[in-house]
Amino acid sequence: MHTMRSIAVALPLLTNGVLAGLYPGLSADNHTCELSDPVPSCSEGAQPDLVDTCCVETFGGLVLATQYWNTYTGLESEGQVLPKDTWTIHGLWPDFCNGSYTQYCDLSRQYDPEPYPNTTTGTPDGTPVEPYNGPGIDKLIEPFGRWDLLAYMKKYWPGLNQPSHVLWAHEYSKHATCFSTFDTECYGPAYRAHEDAVDYFATAVSYYRRLPTWDWLTAGGVRPSNDTATRYSLSEIQGPLAAGFFELPYVGCSGPRYNTTEAGRGSADDGYTILTEVWYYFHVFGRPQSAQALPVSANATGGRLSNCARTPGAIWYPERTEGSAV
Numbered sequence: 001m002h003t004m005r006s007i008a009v010a011l012p013l014l015t016n017g018v019l020a021g022l023y024p025g026l027s028a029d030n031h032t033c034e035l036s037d038p039v040p041s042c043s044e045g046a047q048p049d050l051v052d053t054c055c056v057e058t059f060g061g062l063v064l065a066t067q068y069w070n071t072y073t074g075l076e077s078e079g080q081v082l083p084k085d086t087w088t089i090h091g092l093w094p095d096f097c098n099g100s101y102t103q104y105c106d107l108s109r110q111y112d113p114e115p116y117p118n119t120t121t122g123t124p125d126g127t128p129v130e131p132y133n134g135p136g137i138d139k140l141i142e143p144f145g146r147w148d149l150l151a152y153m154k155k156y157w158p159g160l161n162q163p164s165h166v167l168w169a170h171e172y173s174k175h176a177t178c179f180s181t182f183d184t185e186c187y188g189p190a191y192r193a194h195e196d197a198v199d200y201f202a203t204a205v206s207y208y209r210r211l212p213t214w215d216w217l218t219a220g221g222v223r224p225s226n227d228t229a230t231r232y233s234l235s236e237i238q239g240p241l242a243a244g245f246f247e248l249p250y251v252g253c254s255g256p257r258y259n260t261t262e263a264g265r266g267s268a269d270d271g272y273t274i275l276t277e278v279w280y281y282f283h284v285f286g287r288p289q290s291a292q293a294l295p296v297s298a299n300a301t302g303g304r305l306s307n308c309a310r311t312p313g314a315i316w317y318p319e320r321t322e323g324s325a326v
C-alpha cells in the first residue's frame with residue numbers, strides 16, 4: 001500500500017500507456033544493458049529519447065525500498081507468521097524524480113485482487129482498476145522454479161490481514177508496472193509471461209537484504225517494548241537509521257495522533273505515535289535491477305521526513321504479538 005502521501009496527477013502519457021506499458025511502440029529487440037552506460041536515474045541524461053529505457057530508469061527514477069514493522073499478520077493460524085528480529089518487506093516503488101508518483105501503469109499486468117486505490121490515478125477521473133480474480137501471483141510464477149525466492153518472500157514479505165501473495169500482486173501491479181526497466185519488452189523477443197514479476201520480486205528482495213532496519217535500530221539501542229515507560233523520540237529513531245543508510249529515510253507511524261492520547265492532551269503535535277514503516281530513497285545507476293544505487297534523503301525533493309509525533313518520547317515501537325513471530 002501507499003497510503004501516506006497524496007496521489008500524483010497522472011501524466012497525459014499514461015492515457016496511451018495504460019494498456020501497453022509505459023512507452024508504446026517500444027521494440028523487444030536490442031536491450032543488452034551490458035552495452036549501455038549506467039546513467040543515474042533523475043540525472044539530465046536519464047531521458048527516454050537519450051537512453052534505452054530498459055537499461056536506465058527513465059520513468060520512476062526515485063526508487064523507494066519500503067519496509068514494515070507489523071506486530072501480527074492476522075493469518076497466523078494458517079502459518080503466515082512474521083520473521084523474528086527483522087523488519088519485513090513492503091515493496092519497491094518508482095516515484096517520479098520530483099517525489100510524486102502514479103500507479104497501475106499497465107492494466108494488461110493487473111493481478112491485484114484488491115486494487116487500492118481503485119483507479120489508475122486514485123481520483124474518480126482515472127481509469128478504473130478492476131479487481132483480478134484468477135490464480136494467485138505465486139502460482140503464476142511457480143513455473144519459473146524459483147522456489148528459493150518464493151520461500152524467502154513467504155518468510156520476509158508477509159501480508160497484513162491478507163494472504164501474502166495478495167500483497168505481492170498488489171505491489172507488482174501497482175508499482176512494478178511504473179518502472180521503465182520492468183516493461184515486458186525489456187526481456188527481449190523470448191519474453192515469457194510473468195518473467196518481469198519474478199525479476200521485480202527478486203529486485204525488491206535484493207534491496208531489502210541491504211537495508212537491515214532491525215540491526216541499525218538495535219545498534220542504536222532502539223528495541224521494541226510494550227513497557228509504557230519505553231517510548232522513543234523521532235530523532236532517536238532517525239539517528240541510527242541515518243548512521244546505517246548515510247541519509248535520512250522516511251519514518252512512518254500509525255496509531256493515534258499524539259494530541260489525541262493521554263500523554264499529548266492539549267499539545268499541538270498531531271503526529272502519529274506507533275512506529276510502522278521505513279522508506280529508503282535511492283537514485284539508481286542504470287537498471288534498478290542491478291541494485292547499484294545512491295541513497296538520497298527522503299526530503300531531498302521537498303517531501304517530509306516523517307508523519308510521526310515530534311514531541312520527545314512520543315513514539316512507541318511495539319513488541320510483536322506472542323506467537324506471531326517465529
Ligand SMILES: *[C@@H]1O[C@H](CO)[C@@H](O)[C@H](O)[C@H]1NC(C)=O
Pocket residue numbers: 027029030
Ligand atoms: C536492433 O539492432 C540491429 C543491429 O544493430 C538493427 O539492425 C535493428 O534495426 C535494431 N532494431 C531496433 C528495433 O532498434
Ligand SMILES: *[C@@H]1O[C@H](CO)[C@@H](O)[C@H](O)[C@H]1NC(C)=O
Pocket residue numbers: 009010011096097098099100
Ligand atoms: C512531477 O513529475 C511528473 C513526471 O515528470 C510530472 O508529471 C508532474 O507534473 C510533476 N509534478 C510536479 C508537482 O511538478
Ligand SMILES: *[C@@H]1O[C@H](CO)[C@@H](O)[C@H](O)[C@H]1NC(C)=O
Pocket residue numbers: 118119128129
Ligand atoms: C472507487 O471507490 C470509491 C469509494 O469506495 C467508489 O465511490 C467508486 O465508485 C469506486 N470507483 C470504481 C471505478 O470502482
Ligand SMILES: *[C@@H]1O[C@H](CO)[C@@H](O)[C@H](O)[C@H]1NC(C)=O
Pocket residue numbers: 259260266267268269270
Ligand atoms: C491536534 O493538533 C492539531 C495541529 O496542531 C490541531 O489542529 C488539533 O486541533 C489538535 N487536536 C486536539 C484534539 O488537540
Ligand SMILES: *[C@@H]1O[C@H](CO)[C@@H](O)[C@H](O)[C@H]1NC(C)=O
Pocket residue numbers: 297299300301302305
Ligand atoms: C531535510 O531534513 C534535514 C533534517 O531535518 C534538514 O537539515 C534539511 O535541511 C532538509 N532538507 C530539505 C531539502 O528540506
Ligand SMILES: *[C@@H]1O[C@H](CO)[C@@H](O)[C@H](O)[C@H]1NC(C)=O
Pocket residue numbers: 071072226318319320321322
Ligand atoms: C505489544 O503491543 C502490541 C500493540 O498493542 C500488541 O499487538 C502486541 O501483541 C503486544 N505484544 C506483546 C508481546 O505483548
